Amino acid sequence: MSAPGQRAGRSWLLRPRSPLDPAPLSMAVSYALLGFWAFVVLFPLYWVLITSFKQPIDVNDGPFYLMWVDFQPSLHAWKYIFVDLAHDTFRPYLNTVIVALISSALALALGSMAGYGLARMHYRPRLGNIALFAGCVALAVAAIVGAGLPWSIAVAAALALFLLLAQTVGRRFRRALGNDDIAFWMISQRILPPVAVVIPVYVLFQQIGLRDSLAALIITYVAVNLPIVVWLMRDSFQAIPLELEESAMIDGASRFTIFRKVVLPIARPSLASAFLLMLILTWNEYLLALMLSTADTQTLPLLIAAQNATRGPQWWYMSVLILIMIVPVVAMAVALERYIRRGMLIGAVKG
Amino acid sequence: VATRDDQAALAGLARASAAPRARPWSGLSQSLDRHAPAVFIMPAVLVVLAMSIFPLLVSLYLSLSRFKFVKGGFELRFIGLLNYKKLLLGSEQFHFLGTFGALSAAGWAVLGLAAVGLCALLVRHARGAGATLPGLFWRALACAGAFLLILLIVLTNSGDGHPGSLVVTLFYVGIGVLAQYCIGLGLALLCAQNLPGRKFFRVVFFLPMMITPVGIAYTFRMLSDTTKGPFTPIWQYFGWTETSWLVDPWGARLAVMIGDAWQWIPFMFVVLLVAIESQPQDQREAALVDGASRWQVFRYVTWPAILPVSATVLLIRVIEAFKIIDLPNVLTNGGPGIASESMTLHAFVAWRALDLGGSAAVAYMLLFVVVFVCMSMLALVRPAESEARP
Numbered sequence: 033m034s035a036p037g038q039r040a041g042r043s044w045l046l047r048p049r050s051p052l053d054p055a056p057l058s059m060a061v062s063y064a065l066l067g068f069w070a071f072v073v074l075f076p077l078y079w080v081l082i083t084s085f086k087q088p089i090d091v092n093d094g095p096f097y098l099m100w101v102d103f104q105p106s107l108h109a110w111k112y113i114f115v116d117l118a119h120d121t122f123r124p125y126l127n128t129v130i131v132a133l134i135s136s137a138l139a140l141a142l143g144s145m146a147g148y149g150l151a152r153m154h155y156r157p158r159l160g161n162i163a164l165f166a167g168c169v170a171l172a173v174a175a176i177v178g179a180g181l182p183w184s185i186a187v188a189a190a191l192a193l194f195l196l197l198a199q200t201v202g203r204r205f206r207r208a209l210g211n212d213d214i215a216f217w218m219i220s221q222r223i224l225p226p227v228a229v230v231i232p233v234y235v236l237f238q239q240i241g242l243r244d245s246l247a248a249l250i251i252t253y254v255a256v257n258l259p260i261v262v263w264l265m266r267d268s269f270q271a272i273p274l275e276l277e278e279s280a281m282i283d284g285a286s287r288f289t290i291f292r293k294v295v296l297p298i299a300r301p302s303l304a305s306a307f308l309l310m311l312i313l314t315w316n317e318y319l320l321a322l323m324l325s326t327a328d329t330q331t332l333p334l335l336i337a338a339q340n341a342t343r344g345p346q347w348w349y350m351s352v353l354i355l356i357m358i359v360p361v362v363a364m365a366v367a368l369e370r371y372i373r374r375g376m377l378i379g380a381v382k383g
Numbered sequence: 384v385a386t387r388d389d390q391a392a393l394a395g396l397a398r399a400s401a402a403p404r405a406r407p408w409s410g411l412s413q414s415l416d417r418h419a420p421a422v423f424i425m426p427a428v429l430v431v432l433a434m435s436i437f438p439l440l441v442s443l444y445l446s447l448s449r450f451k452f453v454k455g456g457f458e459l460r461f462i463g464l465l466n467y468k469k470l471l472l473g474s475e476q477f478h479f480l481g482t483f484g485a486l487s488a489a490g491w492a493v494l495g496l497a498a499v500g501l502c503a504l505l506v507r508h509a510r511g512a513g514a515t516l517p518g519l520f521w522r523a524l525a526c527a528g529a530f531l532l533i534l535l536i537v538l539t540n541s542g543d544g545h546p547g548s549l550v551v552t553l554f555y556v557g558i559g560v561l562a563q564y565c566i567g568l569g570l571a572l573l574c575a576q577n578l579p580g581r582k583f584f585r586v587v588f589f590l591p592m593m594i595t596p597v598g599i600a601y602t603f604r605m606l607s608d609t610t611k612g613p614f615t616p617i618w619q620y621f622g623w624t625e626t627s628w629l630v631d632p633w634g635a636r637l638a639v640m641i642g643d644a645w646q647w648i649p650f651m652f653v654v655l656l657v658a659i660e661s662q663p664q665d666q667r668e669a670a671l672v673d674g675a676s677r678w679q680v681f682r683y684v685t686w687p688a689i690l691p692v693s694a695t696v697l698l699i700r701v702i703e704a705f706k707i708i709d710l711p712n713v714l715t716n717g718g719p720g721i722a723s724e725s726m727t728l729h730a731f732v733a734w735r736a737l738d739l740g741g742s743a744a745v746a747y748m749l750l751f752v753v754v755f756v757c758m759s760m761l762a763l764v765r766p767a768e769s770e771a772r773p
Binding site: 345 | 431605
């Protein structure tokens, strides 16, 4: 297999030591490409970082690249954001933290329960009942927006009608759906563009007096992110061996006790993945926050988007804001990368 | 880790079975237990119903009516399909579909190719085994829809046509997601090699996904500045300092696509990397030892193995990409004019102008397009998956 003498000089670059390893030359090319992409990823972040230490004149007089070499760093922008504008900065920050934490926790609680139900219990919703329900909802909507009935009366009437029909006519329907159909219905909610539902949601919150409150944002985020949690948790519950739950059941533990004391502790890593994924999604969300919140309930993405001031964008302030927004998630991503990656994978690979 | 989990489970088991049977609330808890299945699933189902199905119906009604503020409230008047007519044929056509230009020779050629290709697809399916009449019908419908979209793209991009928000969104989704997939796959293949230090690259490549799109939008506005941005020397070398990315229609669209790609290539990368690494290594190694080239190994071993995952990530990204609003709104403000406006941004602009009916109509058109594209993709994916898993 050894090459003739005069070609050896060229071929050691092209020939790997073993067939499984890449050749030195292709390794060099790989490193060059990987290094280039690392530059593509890191350079924008570096630029934001140094811009936050620049004086306006350092930004406007053309590009300067290196701190202490090209320009003298200054903390004026940090001081402006943290001291002069302290109130306007911290309130959105606090809002974002509250909304992200509470909505993620709620979505996790509801979603893991539904995920467990879909993984372990059998549901057979009758098709006819679903049609009945849709009909009642349509009637209620028509009564509210069409005939101007107060929403509380219309909802109560529709609910009563549905229960009555389900108890009488509903028992005759035969065709039913299964667990997979319910799970698919849940995940197909992601197809729905949020802009198609946000206007009625806005009106709904206005009607029940929750407009401009953090609760409105929290409820909306729970609803938007719930399908992902259900999907993720159902998948990880299905992977847990049944024996444990069966023996607990034989010992007389109730479903809820089993869920709380046997299943949830085992699923802790998946719970962590789902929670982190929810946190990141809600932390960065823009459209729903834009349409559902105003001054008092503003979240961080809105604060940053609003920096497009009349005097032209003030890059130095904006960089500080972007940094304080992304530092927590980036730190989390580096530290807990394993969990976040896991959460994304279950959704993507099994989806 | 597994043993610790097992221990935790056993401990939990012990606690669960030792739980006292007779509690003051035992009546309530027994009846709860009898209805356990409903208790587990109902909260989630109710939340999703209340926050998506109900608003969706209200939105449908809104899109069929005219919304007006009157003294002390608002007034809704049913106007049928007028909002949709305005978008497709009337005064908002330029905004939604775009302005049509005269077809050039190249335009005719593209249309002809598309028609021939789609017909060939249909004929191939009809001749294949397992072709059913309903299947054929839906496929024909999908092909007709695809042809209409291609026709729209060609018409608004030839001559003096200008694409509207529908066509621009299709660009963001089609070109953007495909580019993200190709680059993500390339990076995943590079990172799957036996290279020292690849752990570092993995963590770094993962980062952009964590960053808020609004922040990305401003960062890329800084970077694309031709007089103060970091790449100014390059623009000066080419003499482009007088122009700006964001005043040119294609420059603005490209800037949005680059920002979106920067954020979402990591997603493709992470998922595809795991897919590549989870395939059995012995096949690959056997092929390499037998002297197959790296391209052959990719084409005949790796590619079939990652095909199902590829289809899924593409579908997920297409669904999410149709919702794009943050980047066009902050990076380019939809401009110049409406050149980089996505459909979601279009709906938002209409909403801000208090044209709630028009806004809901745009949102519903978006819903139709997304559902159509997803269904067509699913129909394409299913045969591909069954081929990949014989």
